[in-house]
Amino acid sequence: MKRITIDPITRLEGHGKIEIFLNEEGEVNNVYFQVPELRGFEKFCEGRPVEELPAIVAKICGVCPGCHHMASGKAVDVVFGVEPPPTAKKLRELFYMAHFVHSHIAHFYALAAPDFVVGPDAPPDKRNILGVIEKVGKEIGMEVIKQRRIAQEIQALLGGHQTFVVMNIPGGVRRGLSEQERDDIINKAKGFVEFAKFTLNIFEDYVLKNNKYVDIILNGPYSLKLHSMGLVDENNKVNFYDGKVRVVDTEGKELYKYSPSEYLDYVAERVEPWSYLKFPFLKKIGWKGFVDGQNSGVYHATPLSRLNAADGMATPLAQKEYERMYSTLGGKPVHATLAMHWARLVELLYAAEHCLELAMAPDITGKELRAPLGPIPGEGVGIVEAQRGTLTHHYWTDDRGIVTKVNIIVGTTNNNAAISMSIKKAAEGLIKKGVEVTDGVLNMIEMAFRAYDPCLSCATHCLPGQMSMILEIREANGELLQRVIRN
């Protein structure tokens, strides 16, 4: 028995580790994707006044704090039994579109692009954001930094704190938008739309026109037949901020469509003794183990699953790209894990277009920012789409609004089982008897989980942008057989 340890990989709400066990033949026997961290927000939010939660839970993640703030703000509204006024709802959504623009830009250019624009088997020291800039030109590199910065400026304006937004208050928002600020955002959002179109062109030129890459996407060891989850609006179009959760099966047929308050009937979580992170699954199907296919309870919640679960995009340019993606990849649903990158760019265009729509809405500068509150019903669920999957916050309070219980299912957590299986599949496809485990092999395994963007965005603003790994292959008795280091 041989054993491969990759520790640490990098960020999955903190730290991650992969253990691969090989059999006597040198083939993969088992893979464990471990999350060695727990902070216990569910417990220590108890006893806090519920209106404090949107700011506290934002600290779950410094990379996507806006998602937790929004899911929490919505759950708190329900705890108070109110709907925010239309202006407040639009302001939250406007903030949220900027949050998506910033995150999706960062993920594509610094994490995904090195594998495709530079190449999956390019030398490691080129396979990073600098390598991308070298290939596409410095001007474009500066434009990426600029657009991400502009998206952050919009978030800081609406949300106060540049990282940990404080905009939500029960029944609304704390701050409105002036006409002048609105005009400024309109200009910035127009820039986002152009930049999203430009980014899709880059994807076209560097990936789709390269048969080798298309072959890797469609035929590499990166495909799992999973059910798809995503939030949809009343027309079954993708929505990040509001709507119902729709789940389609591996063949694209609607399995369920439920309101946030019903999530406990549809989603359950399993505990494994070897990871601090739980494993969600579809409750009505049940946990059938780490397997894919129509009978499995495992689903994914990613940009690709959102597109699979919806009937289309709510904005015109994104809808065109949506149609083009599915016609190129052979129709719905798509199960190629690496197609998540394309789906993410279709979403980037939607976020940009919707940001512009919201900024141009006449009532975005309205003065009615908070709904009047009545008695406190004391229980509420808020669901949004985080960049990395469906995010659920569920709060219970006493009649004074003091929190008694909290349940949270985080975006990345949805994909815990799917990520484990994707890594296993890639490892099985790549580590074979007689095959030397090279840096290229490591990167191909890494690509399996990078597609999920498992809260790795931190790594995106950085220069090298490339995770390092040590891979050690040992006999079961601990004797080191091979050590590969990749910087």
Added chain:
Amino acid sequence: MEEPKPKLKLAVYWAAACGGCCVSVLDVHEKLFDVIAAADLVFWPIALDIKYKDVEDMPDNHIDVTLFNGAVRNSENEHMAKLLRKKSRILVAYGSCSHLGGIPGLANFSTKEDIFRRVYEECESVVNPENIIPLSEYEVQDGIIELPVFYNDVRSLAQVVEVDYYIPGCPPQTERLIEVFVAIVTGAEFPPKGSVIGAGNKAQCDECIRKKTENKRIKKFYRSWEIADDGETCFMEQGVLCMGPATRAGCGHRCIKGNSPCRGCYGPPSDVTDPGAKMMSAIASIIDEKEPEEIKRVLEDIVDPAGVFYRFSLPVSLIRRKLS
């Protein structure tokens, strides 16, 4: 010609953290090119080299400056804190979690058992009839796999190793970090060890952008949703609890600009030992009542005082944790 000075060796590490501190480092934007020109980043798991073993192989004091963010929640965090202490000339507690325990430190209101029971047994979405909990060592079919040991207490960095400087904030303001960085690179004189750097010395209130009348007294405290904030008057004078009196200045009033009261992420100013004690005196001085019964009534408006006073600092506070 003068020999070029050797480049500064810089390390950034996260323990029990959310990533926000690393984002604040990355938010130097284009200035990152200047940072790279002046310093070699020798260890930064999210960005560069994540080999723990390579850190172990470094000679002692090899790293000039380590920015350590995150609290000490488990055995891996503690191991890395001790290792980086040994390998760094200057160890900086960077951000609220490392400085004070931070938001994860609120877990000290509970015990490890409480947290595990809630997360792995009681959570409404959990299906766990066998009451499985994660184990630090677990034997699978192919061998033993390990997880770090989850401690009962969250600790700040200084509760585990000696710390040279503190840069406060959740996360620290990027502009302050750049100032500190420039000071290090230019060889500016530093305050004595153990000092807070990259922040002001006064309280938030002394520099607040909101209007204060000084002699205003209140008869009631409100929760944020109970009143309409006018957007410009001191929160305390509107009867909304704000941690400004017990918090160090320097954050750029970011929450205040978002019309939200301060929650104390920069920790207490130098002349304040315990933020809770300071807040009690600030509250006492603003209450417009003389009779003990009336004062008691006003104080009852404040829900969850400990959770507000020690929002970011429970592990280093006088109360430190809930006694089990």
